Amino acid sequence: MKREPWSAFDLDRDQPTTLQSQLTERIRQAIQRGALSSGTMLPSTRELARELTIARNTVIAAYDRLLGEGYLESRPRSGIVVGEGIRSSDWPKASRTESNVGRRSSSCKFKFDVPLPKPFRPCQPDVELFPLSFWNRMRNRVLKRFGAGLLHYQSAFALGWPDLRYALAEYLKTNRGVQCQWQNIAITSGSQQALFLLGQLLVKRGSAVGCEDPGYEGARSAFAHAGAQLRALEVDEVGVVTPKNRDRLDFVYTTPSRQFPTGATLPVARRLALLDYIRRTGAWLIEDDYDSEFRYSRPPLPSLLSLDTTGQVIYMGTMSKVLLPTLRIGYLVLPESLVTPFQSLRLVLDDHGPMIDQATLAEFIKQGGFFSHIRRCRKAYSARLEVFVQTTKQLKLPLNFLFTDGGMNQTGLFHDPSVDDHTVSKALALADLDIPPLSQYRHNKKSDQPGLVFGFAAHSPTVIRTALKTVSQVFEKLGLFPGSR
Numbered sequence: 001m002k003r004e005p006w007s008a009f010d011l012d013r014d015q016p017t018t019l020q021s022q023l024t025e026r027i028r029q030a031i032q033r034g035a036l037s038s039g040t041m042l043p044s045t046r047e048l049a050r051e052l053t054i055a056r057n058t059v060i061a062a063y064d065r066l067l068g069e070g071y072l073e074s075r076p077r078s079g080i081v082v083g084e085g086i087r088s089s090d091w092p093k094a095s096r097t098e099s100n101v102g103r104r105s106s107s108c109k110f111k112f113d114v115p116l117p118k119p120f121r122p123c124q125p126d127v128e129l130f131p132l133s134f135w136n137r138m139r140n141r142v143l144k145r146f147g148a149g150l151l152h153y154q155s156a157f158a159l160g161w162p163d164l165r166y167a168l169a170e171y172l173k174t175n176r177g178v179q180c181q182w183q184n185i186a187i188t189s190g191s192q193q194a195l196f197l198l199g200q201l202l203v204k205r206g207s208a209v210g211c212e213d214p215g216y217e218g219a220r221s222a223f224a225h226a227g228a229q230l231r232a233l234e235v236d237e238v239g240v241v242t243p244k245n246r247d248r249l250d251f252v253y254t255t256p257s258r259q260f261p262t263g264a265t266l267p268v269a270r271r272l273a274l275l276d277y278i279r280r281t282g283a284w285l286i287e288d289d290y291d292s293e294f295r296y297s298r299p300p301l302p303s304l305l306s307l308d309t310t311g312q313v314i315y316m317g318t319m320s321k322v323l324l325p326t327l328r329i330g331y332l333v334l335p336e337s338l339v340t341p342f343q344s345l346r347l348v349l350d351d352h353g354p355m356i357d358q359a360t361l362a363e364f365i366k367q368g369g370f371f372s373h374i375r376r377c378r379k380a381y382s383a384r385l386e387v388f389v390q391t392t393k394q395l396k397l398p399l400n401f402l403f404t405d406g407g408m409n410q411t412g413l414f415h416d417p418s419v420d421d422h423t424v425s426k427a428l429a430l431a432d433l434d435i436p437p438l439s440q441y442r443h444n445k446k447s448d449q450p451g452l453v454f455g456f457a458a459h460s461p462t463v464i465r466t467a468l469k470t471v472s473q474v475f476e477k478l479g480l481f482p483g484s485r
Ligand SMILES: Cc1ncc(COP(=O)(O)O)c(C=O)c1O
Pocket: 123, 189, 190, 191, 192, 193, 216, 218, 255, 260, 288, 290, 317, 318, 319, 320, 325, 329, 330
């Protein structure tokens, strides 16, 4: 008895690819090989499902796909047949290797790691503290409430889900002293996208953009990509030094609440001096307030924007530190004149960000999940900071820690200014630690003040103690302790 080609379709339930994709691929290959020729009638979906002992829906979906691709046709009274004019000779004969590659890719066994941050990679929140089940409940709630509307294109919301923009405006009013209308808030895919878009919008080829030195590399690269000429802004023990009047800048990027990476907080007088500088020069200023929620013993200082009267300050925040980095939700408070141009640019980029997550976040804030999560993190991180400080003191590490009150990182400067912090960081990496050198954050990647930047927030007290002991052992081997050379 003649065996039909489909009785030889070998579907493997243990493969990572779905049965539906496997079946689609087997039929496609059979047509290409000529085993199923033009006009051949395929079994009904019910018959094939029975033959292969798979669900009928799986066969329906595979047929649908091949109908869409033109391999199959639906004929009245005959059912599903192989498409007219499709001949096996139309396909180039695959070489042995090609067909092997095809097989391999159709049964892809690609495995990939999803790594967790090693101690002490900076700027990492503890994602284990995140109330995922509460979040999922909020997600289900908004999906139910807004139904299909939440699933369609929503170009009218290029600046973000209105409820979220409103909730953030309220949050900024009470917590950061920012008096803004919700219509001035733009939701972005993390603050990195905000920096990129602002670069595209405001930076012209050759514009002079002042960035803190040391400072956040992501800002420098966004502006450099837009054609800016980067200027290094000096950072002292309290933060960015106000540029001189003769240093004409078109743009200033700064982290006044917690200078990145030193952790310094810019006092009010210096904030006012900075605002005075932009008033006199007409420069734009971006205030990056990336982790101001985490101040442990004192309330945070009001934001720079709350002191501004120029209308040239753009405030930027992110959910990456306070909630989860993979959420990719950041936000801007835009001056009135930039709202429409920013919206137009966002439409060019991707229409709008993911609405389900934005609506979920709005509900999460409204129902109090956001504030209780901040409280939980503050408590855990301040206890971890305490363990970090005590352990570094016990181990007498040859670093001067700035020990700033807050944030997620602590920067230590080597007592010995001749230390090459890149070399030390590489040696630490061999011991499975991720502690970047301070010079990495410098404009020229060199530093006369070598140091290391430690992120402590994502790790339990036990991990902090153990990892710091490893740091001490690596230092010992490198002869970094006084008298050990
Ligand atoms: C100072 C600073 N600003 C902005 C960001 C970017 O955050 P996002 O994840 O929102 O792009 C980071 C990330 O580490 C940062 O350190």
